[in-house]
Amino acid sequence: MGAGPVAGAVSIRKVSKTYDPDGAQVVALHECSAEISAGEFVAIVGPSGCGKSTLLNILAGFDTLTAGEIYLDGMPLATVDSSPRPGPDRVVVFQHGALFPWKTVLENVMYGPVRQKILTKDEAKRKGLALLQRCGGLDRVASSYPAQLSSGMQRRVEIVRALMNDPKVLLLDEPFRAMDTVSKTTMHQHLLEIYELCRKTIVFITHDLEEAIYLSDTVLIMTTRPGKIKKVLRVNLPRPRALEMMSSHVYIDLKRQAAAEVHEEAKKAFERGEREQA
Numbered sequence: 001m002g003a004g005p006v007a008g009a010v011s012i013r014k015v016s017k018t019y020d021p022d023g024a025q026v027v028a029l030h031e032c033s034a035e036i037s038a039g040e041f042v043a044i045v046g047p048s049g050c051g052k053s054t055l056l057n058i059l060a061g062f063d064t065l066t067a068g069e070i071y072l073d074g075m076p077l078a079t080v081d082s083s084p085r086p087g088p089d090r091v092v093v094f095q096h097g098a099l100f101p102w103k104t105v106l107e108n109v110m111y112g113p114v115r116q117k118i119l120t121k122d123e124a125k126r127k128g129l130a131l132l133q134r135c136g137g138l139d140r141v142a143s144s145y146p147a148q149l150s151s152g153m154q155r156r157v158e159i160v161r162a163l164m165n166d167p168k169v170l171l172l173d174e175p176f177r178a179m180d181t182v183s184k185t186t187m188h189q190h191l192l193e194i195y196e197l198c199r200k201t202i203v204f205i206t207h208d209l210e211e212a213i214y215l216s217d218t219v220l221i222m223t224t225r226p227g228k229i230k231k232v233l234r235v236n237l238p239r240p241r242a243l244e245m246m247s248s249h250v251y252i253d254l255k256r257q258a259a260a261e262v263h264e265e266a267k268k269a270f271e272r273g274e275r276e277q278a
């Protein structure tokens with residue numbers, strides 16, 4: 001942590017994905033392209049079912065693509081010929097946490113690099129405690145068990161655990177979806193602090209436009225299924241971000257634009273749904 005972004009540029013080139021459950025041929029993505037710079041915070045928004053999770057799963061190496069390619073720092077990450085390949089360079093944090101309930105916070109954080117023999121137990125302990133401390137003083141709960149923590153705190157521990165592997169890209173799939181507004185706002189501040197500290201590339205999937213604009217450098221708006229990038233909104237708000245910015249003209253204008261684009265797509269999806277049912 002601490003160094004400027006030197007890695008983590010993602011190039012998504014005409015990626016298509018067709019699911020074929022029993023020959024049903026669901027085209028989830030069609031020629032979806034986007035360029036993400038090293039250290040950029042990108043939010044991906046779009047109507048439900050437009051292919052956001054599909055794209056994230058392909059980026060994570062959990063699933064294949066049907067056409068196109070994805071590069072990470074100029075190296076092929078996913079192509080039609082390659083098998084899905086998750087790796088420590090990309091870590092995913094999901095909406096529903098995945099901490100081991102029987103391990104303490106520190107043991108959870110140490111687990112990955114020790115298991116993969118990247119760090120010794122002592123090294124992982126030192127690194128884990130230092131990271132927990134830097135990420136909002138979480139070292140004070142190092143010996144607690146996940147069930148003793150709030151869901152927000154658990155999510156923060158998961159982000160620290162993800163950072164233990166020094167990933168190039170952090171993939172966040174609606175991590176705060178189930179939270180109330182107050183907890184969400186607190187989590188936003190924590191995530192922004194972590195981002196200031198580590199400056200990793202972040203790809204953040206959400207359906208919450210306010211969250212997308214407040215957190216990110218760039219908002220990628222997707223079309224309805226088959227998904228591709230419809231609009232790229234650059235968020236010209238300075239960092240560090242502060243809540244007052246949500247009443248600025250820049251923010252309000254971006255929100256208006258994003259809402260108009262997403263609603264247009266949601267309407268198309270709705271109308272298609274009605275036709276499909278007819």
Ligand code: ADP
Nearest residue numbers: 019021026028047048049050051052053054055
């Ligand atoms: P989002 O994350 O934007 O809500 P998804 O990527 O989950 O959208 O889904 C995109 C489309 O692909 C949806 O129509 C969904 O039903 C379909 N889909 C997702 N996963 C599968 C799968 N494993 N098999 C078949 N269809 C799928």
